[in-house]
Each structure stands twice: as structure tokens, then as C-alpha cells.
Amino acid sequence: MNAELVTELKARAHLTARARIVSSLGPLTALGGIVWALVQPYRITLLHPRGETFWFLVVEPPLLVIAVALFFHFVIAPGLLEDLEDLEEKHAAAG
Amino acid sequence: MQPPAEHVHWLFATGFLLLGLCLFAEAAVGPEVWRRRAWRAYLWPGIAFALGVLLWPVMVFYTNSTLHMIAHGAWAQVLMLGGATELALVRGRLQSKWWRLGMTSVFLVSGAAFLIHEQNSWFFQRSAFLHHLLGWTLVISAIFPLARTIRPRSQAAAAGFALIFVVVSVMLYCDRDVAPVFGHISPLAGAPHR
DSSP states (O other), X not given: OOHHHHHHHHHXXXXXHHHHHHHHHHHHHHHXXXXXXXHOGGGOGGGSOSSOOHHHHHOOHHHHHHHHHHHIIIIIHHHXXXXXXXXXXXXXXXX | OOOOHHHHHHHHHHHHHHHHHHHHHHHXXXXXXXXXXXXXXXXXXXXHHHHHHHHXXXXXXXXXXXXXXXXXXXXXXXXXXXXXXXXXXHHTSOOOGGGGHHHHHHHHHHHHHHHHXXXXXXXXXXXXXXXXXXXXXXXXTTHHHHHHHHOTTOHXXXXXXXXXXXXXXXXXXXXXXXXXXXXXXXXXXXXXXX
């Protein structure tokens, strides 16, 4: 196989791996939050409020984890993946 | 209206988790891609700086002891310093890579503050255990920001640096005001709650 082509394929595979890592960070974090909520459902006091004070109803750790995951996945990751793709195209054009 | 201490720990854990995810993403794609958009370049140093600013109200309102106040004040200062130096590096106001030692100082000072201000033994109760664990974790893991300073392009150093923030956030999420740790709780700690 052409050495130049091998180099290009390797670079693309590396970029794809990086894109996969970025796009999996949010879902993996959200999964962590969901598993936590299932293992310790009493951490989500909203599901069964029993006279808890304001802060116990507002700060729900598993939901905070899921919120961070959603923020990362929908706000940060798309632009980052776009820039990675852009870089990939530039590499392809240069090759 | 003041939140219980455990809630404050959980809120900070959320900030550290976001910081960790951003750093992981930066480690994966590399700083060139991460900094292609200006808002993203400033994001994680900005979060670090904001967490430092938010530690000031914690210092002011949680006055259990003088040691607590000094520890929270020290965290606020070093986190603001670490965030500010990273912001200045991104902006180009600072050029030398040695300014990255600001983050190493954050780890060392924060770790020392955790260890010094925890007066109880490891198995007194969960928060005491976590304070010791967090302290030693931060002191030992200062190797990652140091490695990041010496070898700024090292992916291992960047990934390790990111991982520590995620680990710290997990530890902070585990915190409870009064709870057993591995079945241990001192009778002096008070009654554990859910």
C-alpha cells in the first residue's frame, strides 16, 4: 500500500478516535448519574418529598451530574467535533 | 436559608466535574483544536477562577472554626491565582510556561489545607475520611500539573490533570455532614442522617 495513504489513514483513524472520545464523554457521565440515581434513589428527594428543606429539594447530586453531562454534550461537544472535522478535512486536502 | 455544608460540597463537585470534562476534551483533541473558538479557550480557566471567587462566600458564611476560615480563604486565593494565570496564558499576557506552576500551587496548597484543617482521624466519620483522602490525593497528584508545566504537549499529563478534577468531584459528591465510612462512625460525630 502507498506509504502516503497509510499515513493519511492513520491520521484519520486517530482523529476518529479523538472524536469518539469527545462524543462519549457526555453520555458516559450521564450514565454515571443515572446509575447513581438508581442505586441511591433517596438522593433524589423530589421523587418522594417528606418535609425536606429548600436545599434538599434544589440540590440533587445525581441530577446535577446529568445536567453537567447534558451541558457538555449539547453545548461544548458539537462545536468541538465540528472543529475536529474541519481539521480532518484540512489534513485530507493537504494530503 | 444557608445551605448545609454537604450541599455546598455537592455544588462545588458539579463545578469540578464540568472542569474535568472540559480538560478531558482538551486532552483528547489537543490545545490547538480546543482553542479554535475564543469562548472555549477561556472556558475552563474561567470556571477555575469562578470557583475560586465562589469560595469567598463559603469562607465568610461557614465559620465553624478559624482553621476552616483560613483553609477556605487559602483555597479561594490559590484557585483564583491558578485560574487567572491560565486565563493570562490563553490570552497571551503571560508567555513563560513556568506560569503554569500556578496550578501546581493550587494542588499543593489545597491538599495541605485539607490535611491541616481536618482535626479528626480518618475513620471518625465520612467527611473526616474524605478530607484526609482529598488532601493526600491533591498533594500526590500535584505531579500532573507539574508534568503539564514541564511538558505542555504531553497527553498523559493533560489526561491525568483532567482525571484528578473528576476524582475530586466524585469525592466531594460522596460527602455527607454526618455519615459512617466503611461502617465506622465515632459516637462523638452525632447521629447519622440519610
